[in-house]
Amino acid sequence: MGQSGYVQREGTLLRDSTGRMLQLRGLNYVNKDRKNRYLNLVKDEAFVKMKSWGYNAVRLGVNWSALEPSPGRYDSVYLHDLDTRLHYAKQHGIYVILDMHQDLFSEKFGNGAPLWATLDEDKPHYTGGTWSDAYYISPAVQTSFDNFWNNAPVADGVGVQDYYIKTWAMLAARYRHDRNIIGFDVVNEPFIGSAVGEALKVMMEEVATFLNQKSTGKKYTTEEVAAMWVDEEGKNFILKTLTGREVFIRVLQGMEPTYRSFEENSLLPFYKKLAAAIRKANTKHILFWEPSVSSNNGIPSYLSPVAEAGQQQGYMPHFYDIVLDTDQAGEADAGRLSFMFKQLQKTRNKLKLPMLIGEWGAFYSGGPAVVNAAATMAEGIDSLLAGDFYWDYFSGLESEAYFQEVLQRGYMQAAAGKITKQVAGKNTLLVTWQEDGKIRASNLIYIPASRKLKITGKVKYNIFPLNDRSGSRLEIIPLGKRNTRTVKIYWEK
Secondary structure (H helix, E strand, O other), X not given: OOOOOOOEEEOOEEEOOOOOEEOOXXXXXXXXXXXXXXXXXXXXXXXXXXXXXXXXXXXXXXXXXXXXXXXXXXXXXXXXXXHHHHHHHHHOOOEEEEEEEOEOOEOOOOEOEOHHHOOOOOOOOOOOOOHHHHHHHOHHHHHHHHHHHOOOEOOOOOEHHHHHHHHHHHHHHHOOOOOOEEEEEOOOOOOOHXXXXXXXHHHHHHHHHHHHHHOOOOOOOHHHHHHHHOOHHHHHHHHHHHOXXXXXXXXXXXXHHHHHHHHHHHHHHHHHHHHHHHHHHOOOOXXXXXXXXXXXXXXXXXXXXXXXXXXXXXXXXXXXXXOOOOOOOOOOOHHHHHHHHHHHHHHHHHHOOOEEEEEEEOOOOOOHHHHHHHHHHHHHHHHHOOEEEEEOOOOOHHHOHHHHHHHOOOEEEEEOEEEEEEEEOOOEEEEEEEEEOOOOOOEEEEEOOOOOOEEEOOOOEEEEEXXXXXXXXXXXXXXXXXXXEEEEEEOOO
């Protein structure tokens, strides 16, 4: 199984080799296990499950430290393992976006860059109550990012950023004929480095001001609020303050100039340089740009399309609420999330590029407490008609309440024209699309059921149960003329 042609960008849409509009839905699949050298140990189990769950895409993580253990030397064992995972995806009909993944920049602090590319200048490394706190309090992590954006030389005198770009050019050349790969997510969650201190200062000042306006007793200094931020109990108190929409938006607006400067003066020039190098080796695959990690929470992005990338480029932000990685993960506020979705829509309108949500969710606490938060986020993603990749795949995901009640929802995978509306209910799916009359390939819809289906609307279709028969794919035959079609599907679990 495989694709006969590369997926193409058409304005803000992705189209497959038959011309159908693609809507991608999938999971992140990233191996962070250093003990086994980041190699795949479970054959195609994950891809078998993804297919049975109705997913048509995966954001597949690549580890730089495993790929390039020493400057300019690529590990053949790791590359062969990556080839195998790509084969599994193709075998099970799952598109791939390759993601060069990092957490806290490097394997020295988390995962990502090799030690030889970690230019931390022997600065101290601090950790907080959650793993991601180190971005904000670790001089070693921040300095490593600073030196990356400044392209500081590694031991042999070559710039660290130059090595990263050469590595991407190698991957782009290696997989230039693989039509099942949609494209490359060139850097995971670009972090601003030490300039984050400027943004945090604004946040602490705004939080202190807000607390003092509301308090009839204790008054807080900015320094006291900053000290609370690195204490788990204090951080939870600040987060509860930030959940108010008024102060949340005020804080974002205050931090916006700092992140705008980073995107315009560091991130965008890096993307231009990287695109020019990749396009010498590969003009076919889509290059996906991530904004500063600050956009995860609603700060607007100031990226612009990259001329050096040509037509094949897209936008891949992440979507995480500020309560991520805390015991408040189930307390996502609908008003705050609505504001964040509007920011995503505004950026997509400005860029005029296809938008995929590269990560969202991360509901590690599981249980019924996070189901409502997951449902609110999923509803927002569906309203944008954006592709999405839930974070992340793990063995046993299917037993989680949020998986059964939210992630397993129906969606249209491919339309012989353009999808204009999609609303997924608990046991229903409403889809409207415009057929262009020239595309002969069937419209594809995934339903998390394989029996007791009721379909309203004049459609001829075939139904194909998936691997475990708990879900099915509907193939709706196009009418062969320009028209607008609507179907509503009901089912019983």
